[in-house]
Amino acid sequence: MKPAILLFALLFFLIHAPVSAEEPVAGVIKNTTGKASIERDASTQPATSGMKIHVKDALKTGPEGTMGVIFRDDTTLSLGPDTRIVIDEFLFSPAEGKLSFVSKISKGTAAYLSGKINKLSPGATRVETPLAVLGIRGTRFLIEVE
């Protein structure tokens, strides 16, 4: 009986222990101007050129800020001022058939040029906004959320 209880205790601990595994890298920041930052695990750090973007990161710019990002599938994304975009999902593993790119823009302006995920799996790219969802087929596009 006792080992069973121990086992359950261990399982409980494993399931509820804080997950420290880092989210996978999705891309890299190439350029910033003005105020630009990355929000990760509830802490905010200034965004600088060369910094890696991870899945679940929020990209943010201030009133005069801009930021340019190149993703691992060669999608490019640039943010205008006063913008917030969260990278919800980024899967680029063609060998396993795992392809998806979901981001969410809650305010501001952004320019996207889709990359290989969209090329290999049209329909796997989605941009969510508060009022509407955008799906794409191989494209460059702009979004403004007022």
Added chain:
Amino acid sequence: MRHLFVMLLNVAALISMLFVVGCAKKTTFVLLPDPDGRVGEIAVTTDKGTRIVSKADHATQVSSAQKLPSQPEKMDQEAIQEKFGMALAADPGQPATFSLYFQSGTNQLTAASSNLLPDILAAITSRKSKDISVVGHTDRVGAEDLNYRLSRKRAHTIKSLLVSKGVEPDLIYVDAHGENNPLIAAADEVAEPKNRRVDVTVR
């Protein structure tokens, strides 16, 4: 009494939340031509349905999730610049990509591909790149798992080569796409030399 107060507070919070959701956030979507001039397509979907935009510089707007996105209309360059000028100016540009080819069945580079190495190193330096992908690909001749392993082995060969020339190992991300990200679409078991390659992407 206190319970009533807390309840009222909750109701007030709920109402203000609904209010915020309710008056969010007029949204504009603009389709631009790709850099090569081709024009793709975007589909904008609300609770009411989907609007397709398939002409260059045409925009659709959404003012409520309960309404269909507006009929696409052409947006002139001035208006695009006014709204999106700063976002467009922050374009990070396209990464530099290099395709390296191997002598059949080996992880020996062809002579022409060996000659590309200085260009790759120059691109890493000039871009101050902190993110370099080295990704192995094969054609569809032979078993898929063997091809996957060969493509991975070749990618690691290239990483070692770059590191031996002074590139920081931490900056290089190695992956293998096997048969599943071909340059040229080909049927299974059809030899396609252009697909037997390692792509180096310098971001």
